[in-house]
Amino acid sequence: MGKRVPFVCGNWKMHHGVEATRKQVRALVEGLPRLKGMVDLAIAPVATTLAAACEAARGSGLKIAAQNVHWAEKGAFTGEWSAAHLVELGVTHAICGHSERRALFGDDDITVPKRVRAAMDAGLVPIGCVGETLAQREAGKTEHVVATQTEAILEVIKPDEIDRLVLAYEPVWAIGTGKNATPTQAQEVHAQIRRLLAKRFGAKAELVRLQYGGSVKPDNAAELLREPDVDGALVGGAALEAASLLAIAEAGLQRA
Ligand code: 13P
Numbered sequence: 662m663g664k665r666v667p668f669v670c671g672n673w674k675m676h677h678g679v680e681a682t683r684k685q686v687r688a689l690v691e692g693l694p695r696l697k698g699m700v701d702l703a704i705a706p707v708a709t710t711l712a713a714a715c716e717a718a719r720g721s722g723l724k725i726a727a728q729n730v731h732w733a734e735k736g737a738f739t740g741e742w743s744a745a746h747l748v749e750l751g752v753t754h755a756i757c758g759h760s761e762r763r764a765l766f767g768d769d770d771i772t773v774p775k776r777v778r779a780a781m782d783a784g785l786v787p788i789g790c791v792g793e794t795l796a797q798r799e800a801g802k803t804e805h806v807v808a809t810q811t812e813a814i815l816e817v818i819k820p821d822e823i824d825r826l827v828l829a830y831e832p833v834w835a836i837g838t839g840k841n842a843t844p845t846q847a848q849e850v851h852a853q854i855r856r857l858l859a860k861r862f863g864a865k866a867e868l869v870r871l872q873y874g875g876s877v878k879p880d881n882a883a884e885l886l887r888e889p890d891v892d893g894a895l896v897g898g899a900a901l902e903a904a905s906l907l908a909i910a911e912a913g914l915q916r917a
Contacts, residue, residue: 665867665869665870665892665916666701667870667893667910667913667917668703668913669700669701669872669893669894669909670754670756670872670893670894670896671702671897671900671906672728672874672896673704673706673728673901674728674761677706677901678707678709678710682706682707682710682713682717683713683714683717685901685903686704686713686718686723689702689704689718689723689906690717690721693722696910696911696913696914700913701893702724702906702907702910703724703753704725705726705754707728708729708742711747711750715752716751719751725750725752726754727742727755727756729741730742730743730744730785731744732778732779743779743783744780747783747785748783748785753786754785754786754788755776755780755788756790756895757773757776757787757788757789758773758790758810760833760836761836770809770813773810774813774814775817777814777817777826781822781825787825787826788827788829788872788895789829790829790831790874791807791810791811791829791830791831791854792806792807792810792829792831792832792874792875793832794833794834795833795834798834803850807850807854808857811828811857814826814828815862820865823865823866823869826869827869827872828854828870828871829872829873829895830847830851831873831874831875833875834875835876836874836875837876841876841877841885844884844885845888848888848890851871851873851888854871854890855871871892871893872892873891873895874894874896876898876899877895877909879899879909882909882912883912885912886913886916887915893913894913
C-alpha cells in the first residue's frame with residue numbers, strides 16, 4: 662500500500678478577488694517546482710474567481726478547490742452551485758462542511774454528507790471538515806463531536822472510493838486565533854479519525870489523507886506535519902500569500 666502524498670490546501674475564504682487570485686496563482690505555479698512533485702498543493706479561492714484560478718493554474722499541477730458544493734445537480738437553489746458546475750470549470754476538489762459553514766450557514770451532519778456525496782459522484786475530491794468548539798473541548802466532548810461528524814461523512818462513502826476522500830480536522834478554537842493545536846493534540850484526534858476509518862474500511866484507512874487546520878503557519882507547519890497521521894494542512898490566513906503557502910507546503914517534503 663503506497664505512502665500518503667502530503668496534501669496542503671489554502672482556503673482563501675472570502676478574500677482575494679479575481680486580480681489578486683490571478684497574481685497569487687501565478688506565484689504559486691512559479692514556486693511549484695520547489696515541491697518536486699512530492700506534495701500536492703491546492704487553493705480554494707472565492708467562488709467568483711474559480712474560473713480565473715483554473716485558467717491561471719491550467720497544466721501546472723496546482724489544484725483548484727471550491728469552498729462549498731451543493732448536493733443537487735441543478736434546481737431552484739439561489740446562491741448555490743453544483744458539483745457539475747465545478748467540474749465544468751476544471752475544479753477538482755471541494756471543501757465540505759467547513760466550521761464556518763456549520764456555524765454561520767446552517768451546515769450540519771445531514772447536509773455535509775450530502776455535499777460530500779455529490780462531490781464524490783462528480784469525480785471531485787471532497788475535503789470533509791470536522792472539529793470541536795472551545796466549549797466542547799473544555800467539556801471533554803472532543804472525541805464525541807469528532808466521531809459524530811466523521812461517522813456522518815463516512816456513512817456515505819463506498820469502500821472503492823475511500824482513497825479519494827480527504828478529511829480535515831479543524832478545531833474551531835484554533836481557526837483564525839493564532840493559537841494552533843499542539844502537534845500532540847492534532848495527532849491525538851487524527852489517530853482517532855484513523856481508527857474510525859479502519860473500523861469501517863480496514864487497511865484502506867491508511868490511504869486517507871488527514872489534514873490539520875487552525876492557525877497553521879510557516880513556522881509551525883513542520884512540527885505539525887511530523888506527526889504520523891497529520892498528512893497535510895488546510896490553511897487560512899497564512900495561505901493568502903503564495904510565498905507563505907509554499908513554505909508551509911515545503912514542510913510536507915519531510916514526509917515524502
Ligand atoms: P486559519 O489558518 O486562518 O486559522 O484558518 C484555518 C481554516 O479555517 C482553514 O480552512
